[in-house]
Amino acid sequence: MSSFPIYGNIIKVKWVNSDSVSIVPSFYQSQSGVLEKLKTGFEVIKGFNDNHFAFINGNDKNKEVPFTPDITNIQSLLKDTLKNMIGSDWWIYDKTGDLIIHSQPTDSLFKPMMHRSDNFFAEQTLLMASNEHLGFMNDEKIIDTILKLDLKDILQKPKWVDGSGLSRYNLFTPKSFVYILNKMKNEFGLERMKNILPTGGEGTLSSYYKKDAGFIYAKTGTLSNNCALSGYLITHKGKLLIFSVLSNNYITGATPVRKAVEQFLQQLREKY
Incomplete structure (x- = not known):
């Protein structure tokens, strides 16, 4: 890293x-x-x-x-890779010939990260957030800052240790995820969240919720013997439900558990 x-x-x-x-x-x-x-x-x-x-x-x-990246070989690699791309909308050379990188729209990162469940993107995003807000890159410091500021009102304080979600030291409850999803909906708008999260038949939901495409927008989570699904569900009556289902300690593969969760959410959608 x-x-x-x-x-x-x-x-x-x-x-x-x-x-x-x-x-x-x-x-x-x-x-x-x-x-x-x-x-x-x-x-x-x-x-x-x-x-x-x-x-x-x-x-x-x-x-x-x-390989071990350092500033010298990173700069050489970038110039070698991008030397024929002058005129693109996200980078330029300055007058000294040094390469300057410009930002992409935020959601152009978030959408593929959510659809592919890209842990590498997630970890780097947390480091970039740390650099932007603290002036240096440090997972532990930015997590502590977020918990004290943006998530200070969360009802069940999580144990949060990395950006990728791959550590078993991360401990979040369903209520925590529902709080965060509701906060994102209120601050960023539901339509933006729909654009970022995969719906049925897309991304990590490509094999599930195909009949509910356009009515469920959710993010999966998987570790061995643990799987999760959290997101937004629009019912037959037009109600918006924010849900989080965490399943653990099963000895089968994740597929039968995900199918059971799919059936459960479809019943919720039909009933409400």
Whole structure:
């Protein structure tokens, strides 16, 4: 994880022949070397904190290898990637030739993040929020700030430790999620939330709620033996219900649990 991830902070290596490999991004091709004949494939040798890659004979034909991003190689990678894109609406070069990055509309990040359940986007978004509000990137500090300010009225204070939601130390109740969803609806408007969250047949709901497309907008959450669904449900009578269903400690896969939740919410929609 880094403050400015690029290429996912990994290189993709492909075996070409006994004398060479190809590397994407190509910037790192010049920082690599083949130490011996790669008869059957390759093995990578790399120091933990450097970005020099050496290859010896091994069994890999394709491999992803992490690199350590720093300001120098980030700038080089950006210039190498974007050099033919002058005139786009989100970046320019200044008079000194340095690259300046400009912001995209917020929802152009939030929508794919919610539809794909992109934990990487979520973690980086929290770091960016920290930088914007505190002047530095720190998960713990920005979480503490949000809980003391924006979420100070939450009825059941959560235990919140990261931006991705992947830690089992995160502890939120359904009432907490309903509070947050209601707060977002009131502050940002329901139509905006509908645009960001997937409905039936879309994103992480692609296999569920197809008959209810346009009447449910929700976000899934999944860890082993735990799954969740929280969002907005519009009933047959036109009422708006804000719901959160958390299921845990089941020994099956998530699919039968999600189908049971789907049936439950469909009954709610028909009844109310």
